[in-house]
Amino acid sequence: xxxxxxxxxxxxxxxxxxxxxxxxxxxxxxxxxxxxxxxxxxxxxxxxxxxxxxxxxxxxxxxxxxxxxxxxxxxxxxxxxxxxxxxxxxxxxxxxxxxxxxxxxxxxxxxxxxxxxxxxxxxxxxxxxxxxxxxxxxxxxxxxxxxxxxxxxxxxxxxxxxxxxxxxxxxxxxxxxxxxxxxxxxxxxxxxxxxxxxxxxxxxxxxxxxxxxxxxxxxxxxxxxxxxxxxxxxxxxxxxxxxxxxxxxxxxxxxxxxxxxxxxxxxxxxxx
Numbered sequence: 001x002x003x004x005x006x007x008x009x010x011x012x013x014x015x016x017x018x019x020x021x022x023x024x025x026x027x028x029x030x031x032x033x034x035x036x037x038x039x040x041x042x043x044x045x046x047x048x049x050x051x052x053x054x055x056x057x058x059x060x061x062x063x064x065x066x067x068x069x070x071x072x073x074x075x076x077x078x079x080x081x082x083x084x085x086x087x088x089x090x091x092x093x094x095x096x097x098x099x100x101x102x103x104x105x106x107x108x109x110x111x112x113x114x115x116x117x118x119x120x121x122x123x124x125x126x127x128x129x130x131x132x133x134x135x136x137x138x139x140x141x142x143x144x145x146x147x148x149x150x151x152x153x154x155x156x157x158x159x160x161x162x163x164x165x166x167x168x169x170x171x172x173x174x175x176x177x178x179x180x181x182x183x184x185x186x187x188x189x190x191x192x193x194x195x196x197x198x199x200x201x202x203x204x205x206x207x208x209x210x211x212x213x214x215x216x217x218x219x220x221x222x223x224x225x226x227x228x229x230x231x232x233x234x235x236x237x238x239x240x241x242x243x244x245x246x247x248x249x250x251x252x253x254x255x256x257x258x259x260x261x262x263x264x265x266x267x268x269x270x271x272x
Contacts, residue, residue, distance in 0.1 A: 003027055005076050007069060007117065009054065009110070010083030012038040014178030015129060018219040019080065019226060024048045030069050032083060056083060056109025057101055066116035076117055078125045078230050081110040081151075086184035087143040088205055090198050099143045106147035111154055122164040125235070127226055128155055130170045132245035135252035137259055139267065140198075140205050156237070169229045172249070174242030177216035184209055200271050217242050 006023055009032035010016040020029050024046035031042050032054045042051040050072060054065040069076075087094070087102040114126060133141065134148035152170050159168035195202045222241050229235040240246045251259060 004078065005073055006030065006078050006080060007076055007113075008032065008080045008082060009113070010034075010081075010129075011042065011051075014082075014180060015173075015176065015219040015222045015226075016080075016082040018223045019082070020049060021045055022223055022227070028073070030072070032065065034083065054083075054109070054113070056105040059104070059109075059112070062109060062112045062116070066113060069117060070120065074120055075122075076120050076124055078127060079114060079117060079121060080127045080129070080226060081114070082129045083109070084129070084147075084180065085187060086141060086180065087187075088141045088184065090140060090195070090201070091142055093195070093198075094143065102143040102147050103150065106144070107150045107154065110151060114155075114158070118162075118164065118166070121166050123166070125167045125169060125230060126155060126158070127169045127171060127229055128152070129222065129226070130172045132172050132174045132240065132242075132248040134170075134172060135248045137248055137251055137263060139263055140201060152238075159237070167235060168237070169235050170238045171222060171225050171229065172238060172240045172245050173217070173222045174240070174244035174246075174248070175212045175216035176219055176222060176241075177213060178219055179213070201267065204271050 003026060005028045007030045008016055008020050008023070011020050011031035012033045012035060020031050020042075023029055027048060029046070029049045031049050031051050033039060033042060033051055034053070034055045036053060039051045039053070042049050052065045052068050053061060055061045083105065085102065085105045087098045110128065128151055130152050131144070131148045133145040134152050136145045136149060138145050155168045155170070158166070225239050225241050229239060240249055251262065
């Protein structure tokens, strides 16, 4: 099997870390990190890993990351977009700046990095770790849902439009046991403390996130699907991971009025 070159963002924990641990055994990996204290831990994994700093909330770092990668290689076989965050809260109270940050991190950052790397992606693949949230049936995390749907839409258009034979795949996991959930509680804590009429709902959101961090599927389940899509000559455009993601895809095909009623019933049953 020939050595391939990968760019993986969000590589310091969860799905990203599990992926680079597997891929770096026989391949060259450019591994993106946001927390600068994590650089050394990436280098320890394998001498095939080349860490690069990028924080999608800081657009200037995307340009520098792109320049670094372009200076080190002439061909990328696969770009895997994993980095992300979750902004939570009822729509009527959401901070608009926080929504912008959600889209910067989950959409615009990935898009800009991909645009910058297009010249060396000819004939390659872009694999986006989207989410079952892209089906848009999850209340109180609407910024996250919208951002994942937007990510899929932009990159699907890239797939249709591009003349460089770049294949695009969306991997939509259900609940995965990753640090994303703990980080989301920490990042949204200032909004969880005082929600008035929504205090019970926010308590449920927090409790559910804490449960997901412990009981979700292993990140390796997502890695297996990413590898399957990467190795396929003609991968599917979209893969779900987990029964909950498959179920969400089915529910999303119902009329929106029915979906809304089911969501409201679910909230009522869970929040006493």
